[in-house]
Amino acid sequence: MSKMTDASGVPVQLRQPLSNFLLSLADDEFILGYWDSEWTGVAPMLEEDVACSSIAQDEIGHARLFYQEVAALTGVSPDHIAYGRKLEDYRQAQLVEHRRGNWAFTIARRFYYEMADQIRLASLQDSAYVPLAQAIAKIQREEVYHQMHIGTWLQRLARGTAEARQLLEQALQQLWPDALGLFEPFAAEALLLEAGILSRPSSALEQQWLTSIAPILGQFNLSLPLEPVPHNSQDNAAGEVFRSLVPARYGGRQGQHIADFADLWEQMTMVYRLDPQASW
């Protein structure tokens, strides 16, 4: 499989699927970063004001990197990609679209998201699209701090007061179908896999995610609509396999979005829509 060192080395038939995929990565980070930045000033404690602001800034920075890659492929400016698209042209999963909710909701969502993001990033570190692999190498180091942060808070709420635990359980249950939606297959995924831009299909990443979150939640006695699949004898070496008892909620990757995102879109694109030439 040949490496593509920059946008000009991407064959024509791969450009659209690749930029679509990059938009999914970027929009997930961008929208989650937007909502989480709303904790600035109102988080449960001062340290979390700082942490949420910093994490949100990281995520929006990562989105910017991916938007620049899309810009290189499409010739459209990164600002226009970020703020100039119609609602249905955004590609984030619906998980990141909900407004920030209460603190337990924010933590539950971040837990699902960070665990999935970690697996997704690892699967891209040897991508045949070199600029993507380079961006990933940078991003992975930063995400380590996000993972540490969310691990601490999951434990804190799960082992905290009865109310904290209850709110966490509620949020984990409520967000479950949306969390599975992070693994909605991308358009033309087979083409991207064949070209080595993706190394594993979304379904394999989903299984890896289930296998990684199940023991963590089990450790805190938090249950989810999830069951281990009985092994057949040849599969023993492959480790435990899980299956969700509730279907995933798909649509985000195809541009179907919930009302909360429509509100956010109104707000975040307002200035750009009023005056695309504005600079500040």
Added chain:
Amino acid sequence: MSELNPSTTNHIVTEQQIWDALRTVPDPELPAISVVDMGIVRHIEIDNEHTALRITITPTFAGCPALSQIQTTIRECLLNFASTVDVVVTMEQPWTSDMLSVEAQEKLRGVGIAPPPKLGRGPLLPMLMQQKLTCPYCGSQQTSLENAFGPTPCRAIAYCANCHQPFEQFKPI
């Protein structure tokens, strides 16, 4: 601005001159430290006519909000040496905190920020979580990490139980 620089065409610009000039360009978020000491300047290219410079830099953090300001400041500084200055950003070989110069580590201590421990190829987290941080004010290791996030993406917040000072830690990354 280039017409204000009569030196542009009369002198041969050396790479050393450019490095020296860049040593005067501060990091906007840590003004005590130059972009060179920060380890973010990757290459300096000078064209054959000595009129155009191309500087390649890399961000400390992908979302560094100071990056465009750094590009502008470098450009303005180097227009004293050439009529065209391009400052481009690369993600090749990501920046790590091991790229801070020895001088930068000293200067960090001077402004109350503990320098990051050397990472080598090791994992990040144990460096911040398990290794005792040294207070930049009194040198004590009776310290605790208060928050892995701080006022800028590259800094964490710690506390010294010996001199009762909060201090910042430049994150190993």
